[in-house]
Amino acid sequence: MKLPRILPLLLVGLAQAQVYTPPPQPAPAPVPQETAPAPASSGNSNPASPLGQEFPLLDASAETITIGGITIPLGDNRLLKARFEKYLSQPAEDGEEAEAYRATIKEILDTVSPFHAGGPDLYEAFKKLPTASVYPGDANICGSLAEAIYSSMLAKKDIQGLKNLNASIEAEKQHIISQADWASRHEKETMLRQVPAKAGEKQGSTTETQVVPGQGVASLKYADQLRRIAEIEAMKKANIARTETQTISTKAQYQVSMAQWFFQRRYEHVLMASRFYNQIWKDGDSALRINKNSDVAKLFTQSVGINPTVSSLDSLSNEAIREVESYVQAFELMLSRGELHSASKRLMEAFALGEFLPPVETLPLEKKQMVAGYVRDLDELYGSLQAHDFTRAKVLCASLKQQAKDFPSSKVDSVIAASTLASDLAIEEAKAQLMARDSDKAAEKIRQATEFWPTNPKLDDFRKLVGNSSALVMARNDFDRLLSEGNYREIANRQYEFAPAIQGDAQRQEAFKQIITNLTTIETALSKASEFSRVGQNYSAWEQLAKLRKDFPDDPKLGRELEILAPKVADFTKALDQAEQFENRTPKQTGSALSWYLKARGIYPQSDFAKAGIDRLLDQIMPGE
Template sequence: MKAIPILALLSVAGAATAQVYSPPTGEPKRTAPPSDTVTRVNSDKKPAKSPFGEEIPMLDPSAETITVGGVTIPLGDNRLMKARFEKYLSQPEESSGAAKEYRDTVREILAAVSPFREGGPSLKDGWSKLPAASAYPGDANICGSLAEAVYVAMLAKRDVNGLKNLNNELEKEKQRRIGDGDWKTRHDKTEKMNVTKTVGESTTTTQEAAVGFSDNSLEYAEVLRRIAEIEVLKKANLLKTEAQVLQTKIQYQVNMVQWFAQRRFEHVLMASRFYNQIWKDGDTTLHIDENSDVSKLFTQSVGVSPTVASLDSLSNEAIREVDKAIEAFNYLVDEGELHSASQRLMEAFALGEYLAPVATLPRERKRKVQAYMRDLNDLYGMMQARDYGGAKDLIARLQSQARDFPSAKASSAIAGYTLASDLSIEKAKAMLLEGESEAAAKEIVAAAEIWPTNPKLDEFRELINKSGTVVTTRNDFDRLLSEKNYREIFRRRFEFVPVIKGDATREDAMQQILESIQRIEIALNKASEFSNIGNSYGAWEQLALLREEFPDDPNLGRQLEKLAPKVADFTKALDEAQRLENRSPRQTGSSMSWYLKARGIYPQSRIADEGIQRLLDEILPEGDALSPRDAVETEG
């Protein structure tokens, strides 16, 4: 026998046994799933507070006060103001001929009683135009009330003049009586008269001068009484005059204050100028209760007592502020900054609802603000109702309408609330799958309180309805795993995978089972292909090699049994070769003969080649090993 030394690849292929699934060492014991899978909600628990507090933006477009010239003016009920503003946004502008004529008339009245009028103010000219202005519906007949107030003041002033004339007449009468009394005192004398005086026991008669118009005279006493009465009447008339002037001023000033509170600033200006023409005594102090709200507007804001001049000044300031606000509004609308524009228009309306710049604003420009404000109010309502899904969509629409819309606060709140709600739902799902129904109920209640319209709540509701099936399915997985029924687990893999998601141990077991079964199925498919072309030996060997790794797989064993009759001679030769190889003492030559016989039956046999190689490695010295193919040629 000629030995041909060749370089052989020495590889020892040990027969490694394996399982479809190898459980991890030290696997913790699983808690048995509860038989009761119904989720109960403890209604006695207090609602969980939001983790972000109660900061819901508030985007309330209405206000309760407005400050002009340092004076804070109340606007009344903010709900009514809001309703009036929304009504204003949908109304057409006041551009009719009657409206233009009314505004022209108001300007003419102000010019007539202006101190800068050429020739001086004319109360008569200004007063005569008031009835025409009161005919316009938008005036609300305030000019008529002003005309009546001026008329009443003039009548009162006439009565005061009458009292002054009466006092003058009384003064003349007093002076006349004083003069008459003085003259009579000096010139009117009685005749001489005898006066008898008794001193002790003697009586003396003397003649004395007569007493004139003096203390003992009744006429003199009457003169003194009348003079005193005249003084009393004069003082009474003077007090009556002062009271009447004060009362008339108070009545007039009440109208001015009321119109100022109603933000009828043009009427306040007209009333102020009429006031200065009616009363020229320099007294412009508003005679109102110091504890009244109107008095506090001035004393608490600017620290001074209110006057007619201060009302006039503040009205002019308010008119100027409205003009500036409308100018800014028009610019911001043209720039597409509707958020700031809506604020400027709201300020202008709240301050000067009845002024021309506000009343004549075109409706198409107001409609842009109306659409934006409607969406803004809807956003405010959605945030209050915690409808964060709808609020998020509405924010996107508002941003498309107004490029200056401040979305940061609302978007941050939405992101925080939705994340907190989603996390609570996911935590509740995990707890429910672990059988912790009470803890899951608490988490889902917290999630619903944070975001009641969270769409994932519907998913959780479906999960609750299916919770019994989920627990049962998971229990089936554990049972099949303990029974090593891997084929059944593989068949129901689409049912098991969702219910064990998140459980690392179960997921690892499922992964091993899927990979192992897939390998077996691939081998079975190859074996089927070999069988179809008549190579039963190749088919059997494909499965036999895999059988050593997965001895418990039923499909693998069943297919090997089907192939066994067709490959009986081949399997007999391999079995005998392996028996002699493993015998003690080992019968190397006989074993080699059976391996060679097996390879003669199936020349491509991997099992036979590996057996021959093992025996050659044992027989030949290291470095002189032959390959199984060379060994056959040498024997030949």
């Protein structure tokens, strides 16, 4: 059937609207003139991370501890920490053997104490040292103390022997002096000699005494006596110097052991050694003979400004024992309140100060295991924060909050929140840069995201996005090709493929939005027209599509549907065609045109096209009516 001529007439004088109307092309930008490059910034292009790299919450091993104004170094932190962890896993030393050992130590201290009934008993206390040294926890320090005491007593006997030797040679010297004095007084010869008379006097004689060679002070025997006296005096001085040197050396060796035990935190052994020292040497000399530039000397002089003595070691040991007892009491109280964080600190302080004291050694294993689990999680949290593993840090932080109601989580939560947010934002910026096809900036943002949070789960999503980037590029190229060809229907069919590919591109997104919106309008109209045609209202279906054709003349599906309906509405379209021909003739045949419009309305009374034509002609025939 011949197509009606009404279709081309409907489009005469109308703008050729399309499914997609390209935006006007901007005028080409003027070529910029060459200018001198700006000087490069001297600042660092990589800003430092706003988050701290280090985030310690509980240092399990302090480097020093202060007792009575004295700052005591605790040695290698890692070693002390390892010892503390081992201590937390060991059962309490409260067996019969341990109790017997502590009772022996107490007996020794009481026996050599100045408050002991009848005075200190050095020998009785000394006999108990081998018994205490058998206990494994003593580490044979009591045996070392016994050897030091024995060596000191032997040295003291040697010193007494030197004193006896000096006394004997002093007696010999006095005897020689007595003999020499007698010889010098009596071994002389008397001679009678004539004396010539002076003027006015008589000649007379006189008697004088003179030393005869070989006798008296001129004899070799007398000279030998003087030499022997000088030798004896030199021997005495040498023996005195040797005595003083040996005394100082013996005391120094003994004091070295005391200082060593003090820094090993064997305070009970320091107390025993101090009391034995006062019984061995009763000369009142208790100054520690150590190098003035040594760490031990600086420990006292720089802390309290005094020279160290045996008494100061004794006093500090007593103070340390008291401090350990108070730390353990505080630990017990805080643990009963559920304040495991503070309790762990107090126990660590007690262990660092008095590892070998009874309050620490007898602590029940159940309580130590509570601290062990908490400290283990705390150390793991510290390591997770150092490694920026915030996924694991969140889990550990939640666990620690349940274990200890006094766990200070504010800093941890702040660091985790700030780092995770910074990482997420950097990943989102990297995605945007990747969509904008700026791979360098995307790589920089991903590097920042990795520095903040290397285990961020969103990094896996970004890896997948990078893996699919080639597919996105292909999809974007297909979109451009279909857009240039005007194949808008294919763009709509692949809209879910093109949408992520053009994300971030404003111009492509605007074109995509316009195409999808217009095609949705067309499809809605086609659906309605199909429904009208199905119920026999072909005229209504055709007229609805004909109106839409004015706006979208290039849509093939819309044109195809109109072609399908054309044979079914040929009489109606013919009447409209004839009416428009008479209306557009010169001169205009208004009557004929009006009759054809009326005929068209007679075929389809609800026709908007026929009504518009009739109204138009009536306005011309009867203007102002």
